[in-house]
Amino acid sequence: MQISLSAKVPIHPDELSGFDVLSALDRSSEQQARERACRVRLRRGESLFGQGDPARRIWLCRSGQLKLFRVSPTGQEKIMALINPGRSFAEATLFLPEPRYPVHCSALIASEVIGLDADHLVAVLENDTAACFRLLATLSRRMQQKINQIDSLSLQNAQLRIAAYLLDQYRAHGQASSFNLGAGKRHIAGFLAVQPETFSRALAQLQDQGVITCRARQVSVLDPERLESMVRSGMT
Numbered sequence: 159m160q161i162s163l164s165a166k167v168p169i170h171p172d173e174l175s176g177f178d179v180l181s182a183l184d185r186s187s188e189q190q191a192r193e194r195a196c197r198v199r200l201r202r203g204e205s206l207f208g209q210g211d212p213a214r215r216i217w218l219c220r221s222g223q224l225k226l227f228r229v230s231p232t233g234q235e236k237i238m239a240l241i242n243p244g245r246s247f248a249e250a251t252l253f254l255p256e257p258r259y260p261v262h263c264s265a266l267i268a269s270e271v272i273g274l275d276a277d278h279l280v281a282v283l284e285n286d287t288a289a290c291f292r293l294l295a296t297l298s299r300r301m302q303q304k305i306n307q308i309d310s311l312s313l314q315n316a317q318l319r320i321a322a323y324l325l326d327q328y329r330a331h332g333q334a335s336s337f338n339l340g341a342g343k344r345h346i347a348g349f350l351a352v353q354p355e356t357f358s359r360a361l362a363q364l365q366d367q368g369v370i371t372c373r374a375r376q377v378s379v380l381d382p383e384r385l386e387s388m389v390r391s392g393m394t
Contacts, residue, residue: 194275200265213251215273222269
């Protein structure tokens with residue numbers, strides 16, 4: 159499927175602030191990367207790339223929301239990541255001998271992404287040690303997050319995974335008493351490898367216990383200490 163690249167639309171430097179790889183580049187290299195960048199607007203459900211497609215660009219979500227996912231031979235979808243505005247993705251493909259995307263990517267809602275030319279970035283990284291190590295640091299952090307996710311999926315029960323997810327979101331929002339889940343419950347359930355009904359029941363149980371309130375995507379944490387205690391003790 160061909161996507162429409164809006165390469166001639168000017169891209170302001172501020173729009174690229176989410177690309178860690180650019181922050182260590184010198185001014186000339188950064189400008190060249192920006193001049194080669196493209197803007198892509200996706201409709202809900204539209205695909206940005208498929209698993210196995212040549213990885214010609216790395217991407218930054220500017221607006222909307224995307225999902226990275228794989229599909230099993232039986233057709234079952236597993237969401238690997240939910241991509242929100244300000245998050246870059248696909249950087250690891252820069253280091254592959256034959257770069258191909260390891261997952262599918264599609265828009266959950268109408269979205270806009272910016273893509274950087276991968277070949278140009280590889281050439282720059284080969285001569286810019288600081289930029290290369292900064293990108294590796296970003297990838298290392300994400301690898302640790304994935305290890306934590308694997309531990310959660312393999313070692314924790316569904317209720318604990320959901321409680322841990324809410325605690326992570328609470329912390330990620332600066333411990334705000336209320337925050338938006340940022341994705342539909344069905345997609346969050348897919349990310350946590352639980353059934354949507356299980357996710358809804360767990361939210362209802364936490365509400366009955368006075369730990370949270372939830373209205374649509376808006377969650378209010380009423381008792382953060384108890385939520386943390388539940389996660390720490392394994393819901394026992």
